[in-house]
Amino acid sequence: MHQPNYIILQCYGYEAVFLECAYALMSLSRLYKPEELTNTEIWVYTDKPEWFDRFADCPLPLHFRKMDAALIKQWRGDIDFVHRIKIELLLDFTETRTGNILYADTDMVFLQKLDDVWNGLAPGELYMHMQEGKISEKGNPLFRKLDTFLRSGKAIKTEGTPLYDLYMWNAGILGFHSSHRELLQKALEYTDSEHPKFPKHIIEQFAFSIQFGSKGNIKSALPYALHYWNMKELRQIIASFLQYFDGKPWADLVRYSSLLQPYILVTEKNMFLQNRSFTEKVLNKKWVPAMPNWELLEKQI
Template identity: 30%
Template sequence: MNIVYLVFGNNMDHYQQVYFSIYTSSAYKNAEDRIIVVAENPSLFSSLEGNIEIIPINRDVIKEWEGKYNFFWRVKIKALQLIAQKYPLDSILYLDGDTFFYNNMDALRNGMKNGQNFMHIEEGKLFALSSKTEKLMWTQMKGKTYHNTKIDENSAMWNAGLIGISNKHLDCLEVTLGINDAMCADDVPRRLIEQFAFSLGLNEYSALRPAAHIVGHYWGNKKQWNQIIDHFLKECFMKNYSFDQIIEHVKEMNLTQNPIRVRESNTQKKLKMFIDQFFKNKRPVYVNK
């Protein structure tokens, strides 16, 4: 099984998140599993050489992967196709950077060996979802067919923070890409296109199953988790831990004690933005040259 991450751009938080997720996957993987990082800045993973495989990409590749509709998250589908082409006999377990393992992954590995596909968790049938984007998507797409896949009351939206594709069904990536591009061509609201395309494409080959009981996805509490990860990596650096020592440290952590989602007050956010804008630092002082 290939455990795959994708990271590009210059945001150091994203690279640190991937680092931490790699450490947690290393704590639970077995000897036959391979960890692969597709990275725009591969030098940031130099300390992991020998423990992971690094596939470098550049801005030209990213631009090509975005396709003729210049769709940012199409890059994720193309990256997984690259892995499937390189390792056509292996299942793929893709993870967003803001994830962590907290339970044994045998159920995912064995399920994919038996032809099962996974995504992180089902968010609901598209027609019943309540966000503005989802309502717009349903209004525009209901009853339509995208790359031979009809959108109806059974069409479900799954969270794409984890994507598990059986080696028996790697062709579903081409279906996912076709659905994605067809939605772009129809000018569907873009925020959730890639996520919905994966939900439909993978489900065409195998009724999707959730993986939230094995992997946590803290998309709803990144601020706190970034602080936790930053402190963790600093400690590992300052104490000069070896890779094996870091993995043992991860195994001792209780990752379930920190929330993966919190609901922030909109009033608090607006007040903070107002105060930050109104009260700015004045008279900065610099050292003399």
């Protein structure tokens, strides 16, 4: 018997996050026919499940777990850390379910079918979005600060490979089997212990990097999904898209959503940042994407 597959999304708070979530679901609908998802459930942890009522004809196997303000506060913990919520909701989900799990932040788009991922999770493979580099190589200012912290007397010490010689992985996407639930608990314990001493957002993803890496080779989810964490500008384009195509059936939204092309926008933004003049860098000139002409683009599909 095949293990059930679960896709989990965390969607609460700002309207922009809900727009991202809708786009992520559209990208999944582009890849799968409804009959291909009979062994899959999609769970959205959200404070406003009614927001999704506008997509009543969406054939995806959607389920919702309501998070009210009290639960969100509880899951932020005594350290009041927003990224702690991710670990808690995964512990909540795996408390009563067995199967293959793919967690994703809302700022992502599915690129290809997940069949190979599902087939690997039950035997023990672990996925994160992509490797960002070794801490001790100090590839960015945050890594330099974390490296200093991990070498100090304040940080947790470990036998074997020093923590500063581990690789940091982006935790916007996590793939694991529910039998690895103890890794979630250990990630929570590390976060609760170290975040008060090093109160930076990367502590949560480093906690997952440590625990998933302890089981061997972490596999990259990048071939299957793009986590566009540094492309918040896409939110306004998604908002414009849904406004223009408001009232269209889900099938049309899915078809037209291919016009968004976030991977091209990521490239454009990176090129802009790399080619800024010295003065533009000093003034921190921002990249502003061109708003698509939906009326013109609609004719191209």
